[in-house]
Amino acid sequence: MSATIEKPDVRPAQADVLIVGNGALGLFLARELSAAGAGSVVVVGPADRSSGGSQAAGAMMGCFAEATSESLRTQPARTRFELGVAAHERWPAVLAALQEHAPGGRPLLTAPETHVVLNSIGAELDNVNLAAIINALTEYGKPWQECDPHDIPGFNPRTDTRALRAILLPEEGAVDARAVLTALQADLLASGVTLLDASVRTLLGDSDSVTGAELDDGHVIEAGKVVVAAGALSESVLKTLIPDLDLVPTFAGLGFAMIARRTGGEPFRSVVRTPNRGFACGLHVVPQADGTEYYGATNRLVDEVGSTTWMADVRFLAQYSMQQLDERAASHEVVRWLAGNRPVTLDGFPLIGWLPRAGLYLMSGTYRDGFHCAPLLAAHVANELQGKPGLIDPIFQPTRRPVATRTVEGSIQEYVEHNLAGWFETGAQAAPQLTTRQIADYYRNMATQFYERVGTDYALGPDILWYAQGSLVGGRRVARYLRRLQPAAAGTGAL
Ligand SMILES: Cc1cc2nc3c(=O)[nH]c(=O)nc-3n(C[C@H](O)[C@H](O)[C@H](O)COP(=O)(O)OP(=O)(O)OC[C@H]3O[C@@H](n4cnc5c(N)ncnc54)[C@H](O)[C@@H]3O)c2cc1C
Incomplete structure (x- = not known):
């Protein structure tokens, strides 16, 4: 290049x-x-x-497959969602014009459609967000259909993480970024x-x-x-x-993904993905122009823009790709590691x-x-x-006051749901007598304490709350900004 x-x-x-x-x-x-x-x-x-971010992107052309329970709940969120719907319509002309410059003359559009799978390893959030996807498709009159997960080309998960349900979105695919x-x-x-x-x-x-x-x-x-x-x-x-x-x-949402060459088995011919979950964009595979497959992607908000990849993220992606997408991925050859930063705004x-x-x-x-x-x-x-x-x-407009779309209670609940999704997907272990409700209460308390310490009624998205909770630098930056917004607010403690 x-x-x-x-x-x-x-x-x-x-x-x-x-x-x-x-x-x-x-x-x-x-x-x-x-x-x-x-x-x-x-x-x-x-x-x-x-x-x-762009050089690491899966470049799913997803708007409906990205829908969550938040997407259409408020007018500002709907406006944001419709940005994606309108953007989608521009791609056929863009691709037609750029195709003459495509490397090796290979198609830039590498997958014409997306399968969203509801599998057995997530948590309640998967059901909620799959329902949100179907509601959005129905409301906007976009085509979709139920399909048998066994009929998805390339899809070959392990039995214990099999898909219980799958839908096909015939108008949402992916390009090779x-x-x-x-x-x-x-x-x-x-x-x-x-x-x-x-x-x-x-x-x-x-x-x-x-x-x-x-x-x-x-x-x-x-x-x-x-x-x-x-x-x-x-x-x-x-x-x-x-x-x-x-x-x-703006915060950096560091993401890790892998491009792998398949050594056997039937290739994927569509995007196959879970709904958004666990603070990220769901597990997904995206066919690439040269026949390789993109497996993605993690999302961690970090203090500094960088390209670090943690062993935990490598394990996450490799293990869950093998379990949830294709058992044969274990013998794929990784030809490229990708790391990039998403620009994530506080609102x-x-x-x-x-x-x-x-x-x-x-x-x-x-x-x-x-x-x-x-x-x-x-x-x-x-x-x-x-x-x-x-x-x-x-x-x-960049110098706006942050757009408000949730209540603090809603923010805490969403944070709990994302943590539970992460908890079950990663197979985290708790003492046998600990119930799911108790695990949820643990996360609820952490989030509640954060709001009490900052003393704000501006409600954060789950990923920003996760970051502010887990990083002292991040927590202070978020707290400083929120206190500036609401000088009269009295929190209970420093951050
Ligand atoms: C792992 C991952 C997967 C993703 N998957 C998808 C997806 O499936 N679909 C989708 O639509 N989006 C996806 N995204 C998000 C998407 O990549 C970003 O929203 C988008 O690419 C941002 O584009 P950008 O041009 O604003 O920024 P970037 O792509 O980050 O580009 C900014 C550029 O500016 C350069 N730069 C920085 N500082 C300077 C400077 N001082 N002077 C000059 N240049 C500078 C950087 O080097 C970089 O090249 C993904 C992102 C990641 C990380």
């Missing part, structure tokens, strides 16, 4: 639009701007996209966009406006507009110009909009479906940059 990046001696000193970040969002935006003839466009980002990024890059170079293999050290500007950026080696690019699309690092890039910027905080909603410096725009916070939403977000941002009407709801 790096062979296609501009050489240092042709680096431009000016751009009409400078995009900081070369993940799916940055590249799709560059493509929209170039198609609209919006002047010179420069994209800056390291060629290996180290620690970025890495092949799409390569094709996008080729498409951009062909249309005259400059891609620089570098990092931005600091944004440049004054208290009124942004004027450009300085790269790691001191090279300066002046720009009329700067779009920060640096994934989980976006906030730190912005703070180089506006140290006291009041953004909804779970994307950060899309102008910032308080003229010409400065933020495009991030897309969490677990940013690859899927990228073409729509790119079209929206390209419009906004050109002074045309936007395409999405203004609810995603």
Whole structure:
């Protein structure tokens, strides 16, 4: 991929639009701007996209398969959900246009459909979220059907983790994320966009406006507009110009996945996945363009963006892929390990909009479906940059107050359910006399104590609560932000 990046001696000193970040969002935006003839466009980002989310993504084109009991419960959540529904419609045209640049001419769309399985190893949350998926499909009039788990090509779990039920979503599949990024890059170079293999050290500007950026080696690019699309690092890039910027905080959701070559048995021909559960996007397998299979993915909120992979995560993914997806996976050959960071916002909603410096725009916070939403977000941002009407709801403005979608009681209950799902999936052991209700009470107490200590009535999603509970750094950051929101709130203790 790096062979296609501009050489240092042709680096431009000016751009009409400078995009900081070369993940799916940055590249799709560059493509929209170039198609609209919006002047010179420069994209800056390291060629290996180290620690970025897009290069590690399973790139499931899922919106209905991602639905949970929260998705349609409130109007803001529904608005967020419909972003995915609208994004989905853009993909056929995007893929048709990019296919000519696909590596080896292989199809970018690697799976046309998804099977969601309800298996015997999860917890109540699986049932709840499968019901939410079916309700959403029904409400939006999308096709789906029950199917016999035995008929799913490639699906061959162990008996004790077999699927009890499965549904087919014939209109939701997956693309090969890495092949799409390569094709996008080729498409951009062909249309005259400059891609620089570098990092931005600091944004440049004054208290009124942004004027450009300085790269790691001191090279300066002046720009009329700067779009920060640096994934989980976006906030730190912005703070180089506006140290006291009041953004909804973003955390890094570090995910691990594996790409494996099958050594026997029938290959998967669709995405096969569980519903979202255990603070993550469910266990899934995604066929890749070259015939390999992507097994994913873990999700841990961490203090720093990085690419660490823990043994526990390797075990999690390998063991559960063998148990829940295909027994033969034990003898597959792992050809690539992937680690990347999802940009996770405190309220779970994307950060899309102008910032308080003229010409400065933020495009991030897309969490677990940013690859899927990228073409729509790119079209929206390209419009906004050109002074045309936007395409999405203004609810995603980055300097908003955090969007509220739950009560504290609901947040605690959700946290308990995710922990129970994790508890049973990982086969955690408790003393035989300990009941499920007692395990639930243990988690309920932990969450209740967190809310009492912080003294907030802003209710967090289960993953943020898990992080704030488990990391002192994370807990303090969340607590500081929530106390700033509610200065009058009196918690019972420090964090
Ligand atoms: C394991 C995993 C599985 C996922 N699965 C799916 C899925 O199935 N479907 C889906 O839709 N989404 C999925 N996602 C989420 C999705 O990948 C993200 O929401 C999306 O890719 C974010 O795109 P982005 O362009 O905003 O950020 P990124 O992809 O993180 O790109 C940001 C880029 O900016 C660069 N950068 C950082 N700092 C600087 C700097 N200072 N200067 C210049 N460049 C910089 C980074 O190197 C990176 O290349 C998954 C994510 C992970 C981690």
